[in-house]
Amino acid sequence: MGNVESINSPNGILVIGGGMSGLTAAIEAAEVGYGVFLVEESPYLGGRVARANKYFPKLCAPYCGLEINFRRIKTNPKIKVFTLAQVENITGKEGDYDVTVKLNPRLVNDNCTACGKCAEVCLVERPNDYNFGLDKTKAAYLTNLMAFPLKYVIDTKVCLGAECAKCVSACQYQAIDLGMSAESLHMKVGSIVLATGWKPYDATRLDNLGYGKYPNVITNVIMERLAAADGPTQGKIVRPSDGKEVKSIAFVQCAGSRDQNHLPYCSGVCCMGSLKQCTYVKDQSPETKVSIFYIDVRALGLLEDFLQRVQGIEGVTLVRGKVAKIEEDPATKNLILQAEDTAAGEKIKESFEMVVLATGMVPNTVEAKIPGNLVYDNYGFVAADAAGVYAAGCVRRPTDVSTSVQDGTRAALKAIQSIVRRGANG
Amino acid sequence: MSPAVPDKETVDIIREMGGGTLKICYQCGTCTGTCPWNLVRTFLPRRMMHRAQLGLIDFGDKDIWTCATCGACAVRCPRGVEMIDVIRAMRKVIAEMGVAKVPDSLRVSVKNISYVGNPQGEPEKERGSWAQDLGVKPFAPGTELLYYTCCIPAFDAKVRRIARATVGILNKVGIDYGVLGAKERCCGESVRKSGNETIFQELAKGNIQAFAESGVKRVVVNSPHCYHTFKKEYPELGAEFEVIHLSQLLDQLIREGKLKFSKEIKKKVIYHDPCYLGRHNEIYDEPRRVLQAIPGVQLMEFQSSRKSSVCCGGGGGRVWMETPKEERFCDLRLKEAIDAGADVLAVACPYCMLMFDDSLLSIGKESTIEIKDISELVLEAL
Numbered sequence: 001m002g003n004v005e006s007i008n009s010p011n012g013i014l015v016i017g018g019g020m021s022g023l024t025a026a027i028e029a030a031e032v033g034y035g036v037f038l039v040e041e042s043p044y045l046g047g048r049v050a051r052a053n054k055y056f057p058k059l060c061a062p063y064c065g066l067e068i069n070f071r072r073i074k075t076n077p078k079i080k081v082f083t084l085a086q087v088e089n090i091t092g093k094e095g096d097y098d099v100t101v102k103l104n105p106r107l108v109n110d111n112c113t114a115c116g117k118c119a120e121v122c123l124v125e126r127p128n129d130y131n132f133g134l135d136k137t138k139a140a141y142l143t144n145l146m147a148f149p150l151k152y153v154i155d156t157k158v159c160l161g162a163e164c165a166k167c168v169s170a171c172q173y174q175a176i177d178l179g180m181s182a183e184s185l186h187m188k189v190g191s192i193v194l195a196t197g198w199k200p201y202d203a204t205r206l207d208n209l210g211y212g213k214y215p216n217v218i219t220n221v222i223m224e225r226l227a228a229a230d231g232p233t234q235g236k237i238v239r240p241s242d243g244k245e246v247k248s249i250a251f252v253q254c255a256g257s258r259d260q261n262h263l264p265y266c267s268g269v270c271c272m273g274s275l276k277q278c279t280y281v282k283d284q285s286p287e288t289k290v291s292i293f294y295i296d297v298r299a300l301g302l303l304e305d306f307l308q309r310v311q312g313i314e315g316v317t318l319v320r321g322k323v324a325k326i327e328e329d330p331a332t333k334n335l336i337l338q339a340e341d342t343a344a345g346e347k348i349k350e351s352f353e354m355v356v357l358a359t360g361m362v363p364n365t366v367e368a369k370i371p372g373n374l375v376y377d378n379y380g381f382v383a384a385d386a387a388g389v390y391a392a393g394c395v396r397r398p399t400d401v402s403t404s405v406q407d408g409t410r411a412a413l414k415a416i417q418s419i420v421r422r423g424a425n426g
Numbered sequence: 427m428s429p430a431v432p433d434k435e436t437v438d439i440i441r442e443m444g445g446g447t448l449k450i451c452y453q454c455g456t457c458t459g460t461c462p463w464n465l466v467r468t469f470l471p472r473r474m475m476h477r478a479q480l481g482l483i484d485f486g487d488k489d490i491w492t493c494a495t496c497g498a499c500a501v502r503c504p505r506g507v508e509m510i511d512v513i514r515a516m517r518k519v520i521a522e523m524g525v526a527k528v529p530d531s532l533r534v535s536v537k538n539i540s541y542v543g544n545p546q547g548e549p550e551k552e553r554g555s556w557a558q559d560l561g562v563k564p565f566a567p568g569t570e571l572l573y574y575t576c577c578i579p580a581f582d583a584k585v586r587r588i589a590r591a592t593v594g595i596l597n598k599v600g601i602d603y604g605v606l607g608a609k610e611r612c613c614g615e616s617v618r619k620s621g622n623e624t625i626f627q628e629l630a631k632g633n634i635q636a637f638a639e640s641g642v643k644r645v646v647v648n649s650p651h652c653y654h655t656f657k658k659e660y661p662e663l664g665a666e667f668e669v670i671h672l673s674q675l676l677d678q679l680i681r682e683g684k685l686k687f688s689k690e691i692k693k694k695v696i697y698h699d700p701c702y703l704g705r706h707n708e709i710y711d712e713p714r715r716v717l718q719a720i721p722g723v724q725l726m727e728f729q730s731s732r733k734s735s736v737c738c739g740g741g742g743g744r745v746w747m748e749t750p751k752e753e754r755f756c757d758l759r760l761k762e763a764i765d766a767g768a769d770v771l772a773v774a775c776p777y778c779m780l781m782f783d784d785s786l787l788s789i790g791k792e793s794t795i796e797i798k799d800i801s802e803l804v805l806e807a808l
Contacts (some may be wrong), residue, residue: 208460208502208734254454259504295454324459324502327729338464340455345473347464 002105004188007080007187009035011423013415014099014189016087016370019047020401021393022195023069024408029416030078030195035185039101042144043153045070047197051130051144051221053228053235055401056276057306063146070148082185083149090192090371095422099187105180107154114142114150120370126158128232131225134240135232137221138175140167143393145230176338190422191388191415194370196406198361198394201256201263209255209357214328215241216335218356219255220273223356227280237284239354241333246288248352249281250337252323253294255357258268265379267360267398271298274358275310282313290316291352293323293339321348326355334400361398390414436481439523445515447508451475457499457509462736463492466753471499471509478512485526495619495742496701501733510619510742517621528635530565532620537747540625543611544577545746554607556586562593565604567641571596572667573603574656576649577612578776584783585776588648591801592672598808599685603646606728609636615655615702620743627663630655634665644668646675648801650702650709650775651741657707671703673713673774676804680719687807690722696768697725698759698782699735700775713774713800720807726768728759740777751788760785770796772803 011034018040026038044050047064073079082102091098108118130143139159142152154167154176161178168176185260200221203211210217216239218226229235233361238245251274256262271294278290290313297318299307310316321339328335335355339348366380373386382391392411393404428522441448455472463469469492477483480564483490486796503509520526521536521691528536538547554564556579565572573596575715579589596603614629645667647653656669695717703709710732722800738756760782763771773779782797 254504258452259503260506288711295452320455321505322454322456322459324456338459340458340470340472342453342455342458345470347458347468347470407617 001102002181002183004183004185007037007185009037010188010190011035011419012037012187012189013191013193013412013419014097014187015193015195017047017195017197018042018045018047018081018083018405019195019393020196021197021408021411022047022193023313024405025193025392025412025415026079027069027072027076028409028412030076030414031072032416034078034419035414036079037189038079038081039087040081040083041086042143043106044147044149045081045083046148048221049401051228052224053231053280054276055270057303059276059279059299064410067146068147071209072149073148081149084153086183087370094418095190097189097192097388099189101185101187103183103185105156105158105182106151107156107176107178107180108152108388109175109177110151111173112151113173114152115172116142116152117170117172118152118154118176121170121316122322123164123166124160126155130140131232132222134225155387181366191390191418193372193390193411193415194365194382195392195411196364196368198363198396198398200389201253201359201362203357203359205262206256208325208359209252209323210326210328210335211357212361214326214333215239216324216328216333217357218354218358219357220270220277221359223280227277227293237281239333244353245285246281246354247285248289249291249354250323250335250350250352251290251292251356251358252326252337253292253358254322255359257358257360260296263360263362263379265360265398266298268298269398269400270358270360272303272306274356274398275307277356278310278313278316279397282316286315292316292318292352293321293337294318295320295322319348336417361394363395365395385414388418430480430482433481436483437479439517439519440478440481440483440512443515443518445512447477447506448475448478448512450505451479451507452505454504456502456504457691459500460496462494462496462739462755465755465758468798475507475512478516483516484716485516485520488529490520491529491532491743491747493742494586494701494737494739494744496737498701498734498737498745501705513742514619514621516632517619518623519621521621522623529747531748532743532746536617536622536625539612539614539617539629543629544581545612546577546581548556548581551608551609553580553610554605556580557593557605560590560593561597563604564615565606565640565642569602569604569725570644571601571603572637572640572642572645573605574610574613574645574647575605575654576647576652576776578780579648582776582780585779588776588779588799588801591799591805592648594805595676595685595801595808599679601706606640608654609640611654612650613652615651615659616743616745618655618659619741630660630663634660634663637665637667642667644670646670646672648672648799650700650707651777654702654706671709671712671774672801673703673709673716676800677712678714680716685804685808687721688721689807691720691807692722693769693801694724694726694767695770695772696728696736696763696766697731697772698728698763698778699732700773700778701735701737701741703774704732704735713772716800716804717772720803723803726766728762728766736783738778740781745780747775754785754788756781757786757789760789760791760795764791768795770798771805772800774800
């Protein structure tokens with residue numbers, strides 16, 4: 001592995017994670033005047049927010065906010081962005097961190113204009129992880145139309161390499177370099193913001209709810225892609241099994257959440273997420289029957305208004321009862337839900353064409369903890385910052401987008417204070 | 427209608443009787459949605475928990491006796507409410523404090539157990555007579571293994587075939603084992619689940635003493651109910667013996683090469699997980715491995731198996747109570763096995779056998795499918 005030129009920035013801030021929290025922390029710190037190095041594992045910035053269809057409660061598109069942030073990055077020389085980059089090692093202490101970052105090869109350089117000629121000629125297809133495998137891309141692909149940086153990327157795992165090289169000859173800008181290899185970057189920074197985000201709880205572990213077994217049981221994050229105009233179905237909410245428009249749909253709240261067998265905590269956003277997704281369904285097809293099965297609807301503070309709005313939509317029913325079991329009718333691929341309507345004291349056995357499991361958030365720090373003295377709670381969330389290392393967003397607790405923005409700002413302030421305080425003392 | 431007033435005293439009694447986890451129930455209804463009774467009728471365990479939380483239990487409610495303690499709800503409960511303990515506590519209030527009537531058939535069975543050590547009310551001295559012609563040795567100090575015969579195989583004319591097949595295997599393999607005959611009494615597992623704590627304690631202490639006096643170190647059982655109480659409840663009362671279920675022993679013997687099959691059984695065999703072997707004790711693989719090891723057997727699975735297995739309806743004392751014909755979910759299970767094309771429904775529990783044998787008669791499909799214990803199948807193939 002080759003090395004790229006080291007960075008020596010004792011007053012600089014390393015931000016790990018380019019999602020909403022990390023982006024915010026990076027931009028806020030840079031706009032105060034500090035050098036920021038933003039390291040993101042995937043080929044694009046925006047994280048899970050980029051893959052959402054709409055924000056609640058305003059129901060505007062995430063790219064509205066992301067675009068503003070991308071422009072702030074572009075116009076600020078203080079921020080250096082590394083995509084396809086992974087932090088491999090951190091040593092040292094507050095004010096003097098030695099960080100090793102692995103830069104994975106994009107196989108596409110800065111000449112790229114995103115014209116798409118490479119993908120046109122590319123021979124290999126891969127499941128599109130951005131859309132949870134619901135469609136495919138070529139090995140040379142653009143993650144999404146609004147991607148930042150707006151550059152294609154070639155999946156090294158499936159690319160046929162030099163023996164094919166059709167993309168190299170198709171590209172008019174000499175933007176493709178199949179010889180790129182991983183490189184190692186060393187940097188010295190003063191403080192660190194940890195914003196590695198979350199992943200949805202693994203729904204295949206909910207063996208009573210049929211995800212992974214029945215094609216028409218999907219999860220809330222997949223629903224966002226199904227409803228998104230740049231998603232696998234161009235925004236049409238249809239059943240994975242047969243592409244049919246959905247005439248009845250059930251949302252299963254607390255799919256694994258508040259459950260000692262799975263995630264004992266409440267993720268706090270899934271209720272609002274499902275209420276929001278009700279509006280996606282109803283906007284497309286007002287006659288579709290929508291039921292939400294819940295234990296308690298957690299729409300806190302002003303979000304109560306949104307709950308009332310959705311409750312008022314004709315054909316939306318909220319049923320107080322946790323879904324205990326989902327079975328598939330093999331003939332129709334419809335799903336039969338078993339629950340109790342606990343308010344009425346009646347057992348329910350009802351059929352729906354599609355089911356959305358509202359799965360909760362698992363912090364990525366469960367699997368990947370960074371070296372240092374951060375304190376984690378029983379569920380893997382960062383419970384306390386360490387001197388010089390500050391956590392932001394969903395690694396601290398499950399949060400919605402606007403709270404992540406506030407949390408990113410908090411972390412930026414803490415990281416700056418760490419640098420300034422040492423300057424004053426030393 | 428006037429508002430109901432919570433009765434704290436009743437709540438305290440249920441909690442003292444062992445229903446301590448009652449308070450953490452958050453009323454989501456997962457138990458109702460999971461309970462097998464809802465396949466055949468409406469039964470709302472969630473509402474029962476709610477009423478118990480408020481102390482508004484009607485102890486005369488027949489549904490207190492409905493639960494078969496299969497544990498399907500408890501393994502799914504997001505809060506870890508021990509539903510079976512709560513129900514057992516309510517039954518205890520009735521059985522031990524006499525606040526309401528115990529169902530007649532249950533009362534008679536428990537009384538029989540209390541007097542003669544078996545629910546059938548058979549003479550104690552006859553407990554070993556199933557083995558008369560089989561050359562089974564009485565357990566003597568130094569014998570390696572005790573075969574403890576559950577009351578059902580010991581006395582029930584039809585289920586006796588499990589005991590006979592079991593010793594048939596043990597004899598062929600040449601294991602050093604013996605039986606206690608009249609010295610052993612009912613294990614008391616279902617006695618305890620139906621609220622009769624005092625009688626359970628007497629049974630357990632009697633068996634523990636009898637085992638200790640005879641020098642028993644290791645026990646093999648057919649019934650997952652015996653297994654459960656020996657493994658999980660007897661140690662608290664001073665038991666020091668090791669217990670193993672027959673399926674575990676067979677699996678071990680097959681793996682060690684001590685049990686070799688010489689015949690083929692060319693049949694489709696569907697295995698039914700007994701609740702007390704599966705969910706309660708997480709023994710899922712051993713019986714399956716044993717069945718798969720039999721030459722010719724094609725092992726099939728129910729739609730709902732392992733952790734999601736549907737109860738036969740015989741646990742929690744239900745085996746001694748009457749269930750209306752149209753409410754036997756055991757029938758549904760048997761029909762599923764028949765529809766799936768199985769030749770044999772394999773069980774690993776005498777209660778399951780009793781229940782399925784009944785179902786087979788009542789739905790009139792004796793010529794379509796056989797009910798067999800895994801011990802019978804193994805013996806046939808030896």
